[in-house]
Amino acid sequence: MKITVLGLGYVGLLTAVGLANSGYEIIGLDVDIRKIQMLQNENIYIYEPGLDEFVKENAKKGNLTFDTLENVSCIDSEIVFVAVGTPSQSNGSADLSQLNNALEYVVDRASNPLTIVVKSTVPPGTGKKIKEIYLEKASFSHSYVSNPEFLREGQALKDWFYPDRIVIGGDDREATTLISHLYKDINAPIVITDVTTAEMIKYASNAFLATKISFINEIANLCDLTGANIDGVVQGVSHDPRIGGSFLRAGIGYGGSCFPKDVRALDFISTINGHSFELLKAVINVNNRQRFIPIQILKREMGLLSGKKIAVLGLAFKPNTDDIREAPSIEIINLLIGEGASVKAYDPIVDGTEKNCYCQEAVFTKNIWEAIHEAHAIILTTEWDEFVNLDWFEVFKYTQSPHIIIDGRNVLQPRLIKEIGFKCFGIGRNTHR
Ligand code: NAD
Numbered sequence: 001m002k003i004t005v006l007g008l009g010y011v012g013l014l015t016a017v018g019l020a021n022s023g024y025e026i027i028g029l030d031v032d033i034r035k036i037q038m039l040q041n042e043n044i045y046i047y048e049p050g051l052d053e054f055v056k057e058n059a060k061k062g063n064l065t066f067d068t069l070e071n072v073s074c075i076d077s078e079i080v081f082v083a084v085g086t087p088s089q090s091n092g093s094a095d096l097s098q099l100n101n102a103l104e105y106v107v108d109r110a111s112n113p114l115t116i117v118v119k120s121t122v123p124p125g126t127g128k129k130i131k132e133i134y135l136e137k138a139s140f141s142h143s144y145v146s147n148p149e150f151l152r153e154g155q156a157l158k159d160w161f162y163p164d165r166i167v168i169g170g171d172d173r174e175a176t177t178l179i180s181h182l183y184k185d186i187n188a189p190i191v192i193t194d195v196t197t198a199e200m201i202k203y204a205s206n207a208f209l210a211t212k213i214s215f216i217n218e219i220a221n222l223c224d225l226t227g228a229n230i231d232g233v234v235q236g237v238s239h240d241p242r243i244g245g246s247f248l249r250a251g252i253g254y255g256g257s258c259f260p261k262d263v264r265a266l267d268f269i270s271t272i273n274g275h276s277f278e279l280l281k282a283v284i285n286v287n288n289r290q291r292f293i294p295i296q297i298l299k300r301e302m303g304l305l306s307g308k309k310i311a312v313l314g315l316a317f318k319p320n321t322d323d324i325r326e327a328p329s330i331e332i333i334n335l336l337i338g339e340g341a342s343v344k345a346y347d348p349i350v351d352g353t354e355k356n357c358y359c360q361e362a363v364f365t366k367n368i369w370e371a372i373h374e375a376h377a378i379i380l381t382t383e384w385d386e387f388v389n390l391d392w393f394e395v396f397k398y399t400q401s402p403h404i405i406i407d408g409r410n411v412l413q414p415r416l417i418k419e420i421g422f423k424c425f426g427i428g429r430n431t432h433r
Contacts, residue, residue: 169198220428314382
């Protein structure tokens with residue numbers, strides 16, 4: 001069976017290669033010619049552990065090819081997956097322009113009835129509108145299916161093969177059955193529902209996880225004020241199976257290409273539907289506030305930051321990815337620069353000089369030692385193993401008084417770090433006294 005995948009970012013590339021691996025004949029298309037040229041040479045432009053080998057392996061088998069949009073005059077596959085970006089607009093709503101362009105392209109070039117499957121995260125109600133705007137007027141009777149994606153960057157392959165669930169939304173039984181059969185090799189519960197519910201499941205999942213993070217961050221902030229320790233609190237509450245232990249690490253907040261934009265979009269959807277989603281607004285506010293904590297600690301400990309040397313460890317929004325979209329590190333670097341600090345930043349995968357980090361005055365170093373050289377303070381913004389397992393005795397020798405470490409991810413052993421001679425601050429770990 002022939003399948004076209006439109007949009008080859010984190011989600012689309014994984015979908016293309018995952019389906020090719022199941023034996024389908026896949027053609028992957030992207031508007032970005034540079035990406036297509038790289039893929040045609042079996043190179044990938046994102047960092048995702050194991051994905052490059054997986055792409056090479058499947059490209060060699062011959063059932064995975066890539067092309068530019070212009071080169072394809074007609075789409076003769078049975079199924080088209082759409083995995084284009086749905087970034088935030090300034091009012092928080094999801095920008096659906098990439099999706100609209102992709103759908104126009106598909107409908108214009110279709111040479112037979114298609115099952116169009118949207119993997120992109122789109123606001124509830126989008127599928128219904130797409131049917132009205134594009135599909136009802138099309139030359140063929142296309143079916144529409146919503147199949148939101150739940151992969152986590154950094155472990156996308158694992159999430160493809162062992163997802164928690166597969167959600168398929170559609171009003172056409174034949175189409176939903178066709179799409180669920182594509183996943184027959186994958187052992188996971190399949191939730192079949194209507195399009196709008198499928199779309200809402202994705203937002204509800206991300207909003208709930210973001211809520212857990214902001215909730216535990218609020219408890220951590222209260223720990224810092226009362227003398228409790230967030231590590232003990234989490235250990236104590238997570239034994240309750242109704243609560244569980246995941247997504248309860250306090251820190252400088254969530255970032256990335258999904259949580260921030262999806263939570264904002266859900267807030268916007270609520271507002272536009274006449275409902276003020278107060279809980280979600282608080283989740284957003286708490287998350288925005290967490291990023292200020294390292295700056296507040298530094299100002300409290302050192303006074304003016306002007307001329308102070310600060311090392312920021314980590315640019316990616318989380319370990320094992322090169323994604324810096326809405327990463328807390330970027331905002332923290334810009335806040336530091338705004339305070340007049342001299343900032344050096346290092347990330348094991350992200351080359352800050354090459355990637356557009358929007359931090360004009362920061363220096364991005366090639367290794368950790370350059371970044372921390374003579375630093376007055378270090379802020380750990382991403383919990384890469386390289387940082388967690390650092391020789392902190394050695395680090396101490398490179399830094400200068402007052403030797404501050406702010407562990408923005410609560411992954412270091414504060415007692416050990418303090419014994420070395422650092423002033424170590426975490427989030428809610430009773431380290432501020
Ligand atoms: P991305 O920005 O990495 O990739 C989108 C790709 O679509 C880009 O390569 C872009 O060039 C291409 N594109 C844009 N317009 C196009 C068009 N008209 N035709 C063909 N290609 C086009 O985005 P992503 O991170 O892969 O996310 C895609 C969608 O999946 C978003 O809606 C996102 O919210 C959702 N999602 C992302 C993740 C994640 O972890 N990245 C997880 C789950 C869901």
